[in-house]
Amino acid sequence: MEEEKKYCYKYPHPSVTTDCVIFGFDGTKLKVLLIERGIDPYKGKWALPGGFLRMDECAEDGALRELREETGLETAFIKQFHTFTAPNRDPRERVITIAYYALVRLQDVQGGDDAARAEWFALDNVPALAFDHDHILRMATSELRRHIHFEPVGFELLPQQFTIKELQSLYEAILDVKFDRRNFYKKMQHLELLTQVNDSTTARRQPFLFEFNDKKYKELKHRGFRLEF
Amino acid sequence: MEEEKKYCYKYPHPSVTTDCVIFGFDGTKLKVLLIERGIDPYKGKWALPGGFLRMDECAEDGALRELREETGLETAFIKQFHTFTAPNRDPRERVITIAYYALVRLQDVQGGDDAARAEWFALDNVPALAFDHDHILRMATSELRRHIHFEPVGFELLPQQFTIKELQSLYEAILDVKFDRRNFYKKMQHLELLTQVNDSTTARRQPFLFEFNDKKYKELKHRGFRLEF
DNA sequence: TCAAAAGTGTTCGCTATACACCCATGG
DNA sequence: CCATGGGTGTATAGCGAACACTTTTGA
Numbered sequence: 001m002e003e004e005k006k007y008c009y010k011y012p013h014p015s016v017t018t019d020c021v022i023f024g025f026d027g028t029k030l031k032v033l034l035i036e037r038g039i040d041p042y043k044g045k046w047a048l049p050g051g052f053l054r055m056d057e058c059a060e061d062g063a064l065r066e067l068r069e070e071t072g073l074e075t076a077f078i079k080q081f082h083t084f085t086a087p088n089r090d091p092r093e094r095v096i097t098i099a100y101y102a103l104v105r106l107q108d109v110q111g112g113d114d115a116a117r118a119e120w121f122a123l124d125n126v127p128a129l130a131f132d133h134d135h136i137l138r139m140a141t142s143e144l145r146r147h148i149h150f151e152p153v154g155f156e157l158l159p160q161q162f163t164i165k166e167l168q169s170l171y172e173a174i175l176d177v178k179f180d181r182r183n184f185y186k187k188m189q190h191l192e193l194l195t196q197v198n199d200s201t202t203a204r205r206q207p208f209l210f211e212f213n214d215k216k217y218k219e220l221k222h223r224g225f226r227l228e229f
Numbered sequence: 230m231e232e233e234k235k236y237c238y239k240y241p242h243p244s245v246t247t248d249c250v251i252f253g254f255d256g257t258k259l260k261v262l263l264i265e266r267g268i269d270p271y272k273g274k275w276a277l278p279g280g281f282l283r284m285d286e287c288a289e290d291g292a293l294r295e296l297r298e299e300t301g302l303e304t305a306f307i308k309q310f311h312t313f314t315a316p317n318r319d320p321r322e323r324v325i326t327i328a329y330y331a332l333v334r335l336q337d338v339q340g341g342d343d344a345a346r347a348e349w350f351a352l353d354n355v356p357a358l359a360f361d362h363d364h365i366l367r368m369a370t371s372e373l374r375r376h377i378h379f380e381p382v383g384f385e386l387l388p389q390q391f392t393i394k395e396l397q398s399l400y401e402a403i404l405d406v407k408f409d410r411r412n413f414y415k416k417m418q419h420l421e422l423l424t425q426v427n428d429s430t431t432a433r434r435q436p437f438l439f440e441f442n443d444k445k446y447k448e449l450k451h452r453g454f455r456l457e458f
Numbered sequence: 459t460c461a462a463a464a465g466t467g468t469t470c471g472c473t474a475t476a477c478a479c480c481c482a483t484g485g
Numbered sequence: 486c487c488a489t490g491g492g493t494g495t496a497t498a499g500c501g502a503a504c505a506c507t508t509t510t511g512a
Contacts, residue, residue, distance in 0.1 A: 005237035008236065014245055015238075053243070058315050059325070087284070098325075
């Protein structure tokens with residue numbers, strides 16, 4: 001039985017999807033959420049969450065919808081970083097995909113609505129992916145790296161309150177570098193983007209907890225301040 | 230008479246176009262190439278060059294095709310910077326557009342193939358544009374600005390050989406700042422990305438001519454060097 | 459009481475910035 | 486010969502990298 005094809009155009013149109021690279025941070029490593037495909041092509045392979053763009057939503061809404069379906073999160077930081085258009089990237093038909101990356105707090109993530117199997121993978125331990133998703137993931141990682149050099153997006157991956165040590169681990173995981181603990185601490189203090197919280201965890205010596213001060217950041221940015229890492 | 234609509238799909242598909250923000254530099258100001266629309270909607274309005282993506286070409290090839298049609302250039306530096314997807318950005322039907330910016334040397338540009346009227350506008354003197362092209366142009370400008378902070382893309386806008394003064398004017402035009410002439414000169418020397426040419430123009434005192442040394446740049450970049458502006 | 463982790467100081471070198479200065483050329 | 490613009494030098498401040506030190510707390 002032939003499917004009913006009722007949307008007709010004078011010229012051929014590609015399909016348009018959004019794919020979403022969802023990053024999380026477990027305190028040590030940067031992770032990415034992948035879905036096991038239940039249908040062909042690439043059945044059984046891991047892939048990025050994604051789906052077709054609806055005719056009445058913009059791409060950002062589509063990406064947020066995917067995010068919600070897989071993580072239960074109503075909102076998160078997302079950023080469009082590239083659109084992938086190689087003519088044969090999907091074996092079935094011409095599909096272009098508008099790719100976003102999302103930064104979420106791992107502890108906020110519930111299982112998704114979907115029956116599909118979803119799993120977090122450390123970035124240095126990602127299996128071969130379906131379609132051109134390896135390529136998309138690599139570009140997402142490098143764009144995130146570039147992004148964090150100039151904007152304090154890393155805080156989206158941390159809990160509301162965090163220690164400087166956690167923040168440093170995050171930057172080290174994303175940028176793949178090591179910082180001197182003491183210099184990092186002072187740099188953070190000097191930036192004046194963090195607010196110290198009068199509270200403490202329970203470690204050897206209780207480290208101070210901080211919050212990101214978004215208001216202060218916007219103020220500084222407005223004055224031409226440029227973040228550097 | 231109803232048009233023949235022979236491309237049919239089970240689900241609705243948007244149209245996909247590429248738009249191209251073509252930047253040039255006249256020695257003083259940054260300019261952008263606009264096309265006067267010959268047909269409705271927005272007939273008579275200025276717009277960015279663009280057109281439908283063919284089913285057998287990737288978006289970059291589409292953008293290069295648009296570039297060639299409007300400037301006669303076979304090749305140039307182009308960069309995809311955003312895809313615009315607001316559902317009602319085109320009044321006729323759902324159209325999403327993959328936007329690129331191109332950096333070209335003004336002196337290399339011929340008139341295009343198209344009969345359409347094309348004109349260079351200084352960035353601070355752009356008329357109201359068709360569709361959401363104002364928005365696209367603003368984003369292109371800010372992305373170019375961001376881009377030039379880290380990569381030496383500015384040379385794509387200058388002739389093969391140029392003086393330091395011309396280079397400084399370019400950076401000042403793009404970043405909208407002023408540099409000290411003498412510090413800029415030394416910074417450029419210090420970067421070692423320029424090769425001095427044993428030739429001279431005929432001014433009061435002949436300034437040295439330089440060329441961008443791409444090989445050297447790639448070498449430095451490979452060693453983890455980061456350009457800063 | 460000792461080891462481990464958190465917070466604070468100090469030094470050094472590089473680079474951005476703000477200037478002063480000399481040189482060449484054309485009117 | 487002097488105004489204009491091109492190339493070079495020099496001093497200062499600020500920041501990042503390297504590393505010593507003190508403090509707190511749990512085992």
